Amino acid sequence: GEDVEQSLFLSVREGDSSVINCTYTDSSSTYLYWYKQEPGAGLQLLTYIFSNMDMKQDQRLTVLLNKKDKHLSLRIADTQTGDSAIYFCAESYNQGGKLIFGQGTELSVKP
Amino acid sequence: DVKVTQSSRYLVKRTGEKVFLECVQDMDHENMFWYRQDPGLGLRLIYFSYDVKMKEKGDIPEGYSVSREKKERFSLILESASTNQTSMYLCASSAPGGRNEQYFGPGTRLTVT
Numbered sequence: 001g002e003d004v005e006q007s008l009f010l011s012v013r014e015g016d017s018s019v020i021n022c023t024y025t026d027s028s029s030t031y032l033y034w035y036k037q038e039p040g041a042g043l044q045l046l047t048y049i050f051s052n053m054d055m056k057q058d059q060r061l062t063v064l065l066n067k068k069d070k071h072l073s074l075r076i077a078d079t080q081t082g083d084s085a086i087y088f089c090a091e092s093y094n095q096g097g098k099l100i101f102g103q104g105t106e107l108s109v110k111p
Numbered sequence: 112d113v114k115v116t117q118s119s120r121y122l123v124k125r126t127g128e129k130v131f132l133e134c135v136q137d138m139d140h141e142n143m144f145w146y147r148q149d150p151g152l153g154l155r156l157i158y159f160s161y162d163v164k165m166k167e168k169g170d171i172p173e174g175y176s177v178s179r180e181k182k183e184r185f186s187l188i189l190e191s192a193s194t195n196q197t198s199m200y201l202c203a204s205s206a207p208g209g210r211n212e213q214y215f216g217p218g219t220r221l222t223v224t
Contacts, residue, residue, distance in 0.1 A: 043203075101146075
């Protein structure tokens, strides 16, 4: 079935760039998403990319989509301690409204 | 500001108890979802609903049921709580079509002892 895979942990130093990777299986996904979950909170949409795009930039965030390899990445430039959170990759599923989420990558930013 | 609220942030129940988790959204969204979140497993869909009185099973519906009597409210019911249902429960809602962006509540951490 449809699946989204992420590595579980990433540790970076403050000021460095972070790159969180994700692979997915459903090539018919219309949108792919990155959600952020801060400690003790629900998920918040960080950014999304339409499937006919290769790249999307939004301030410190850059999303890259490689449809051939079904690979999505999120780059956070100049990572700050406030970026410490769990980041979830998700793809839209063909039945309207359903999303398939990855396991989440816990980003730890060290001062 | 869009809002999804959940009735409790923390809940402790005993094995065998009936548990109700309530979710309310104020965005007039048709779609509502219940997930559970466990470390290393991400979010797993329990049930979802596309409209009032409609419900669809997700990936892990066993041991759960849902109720949607009003558009803004989606309830998750654990008929007889078990220790393996100790988890974080997240509710979400979305509007049909468009980006399918889901808006999440803050979550309920349920502990079953």
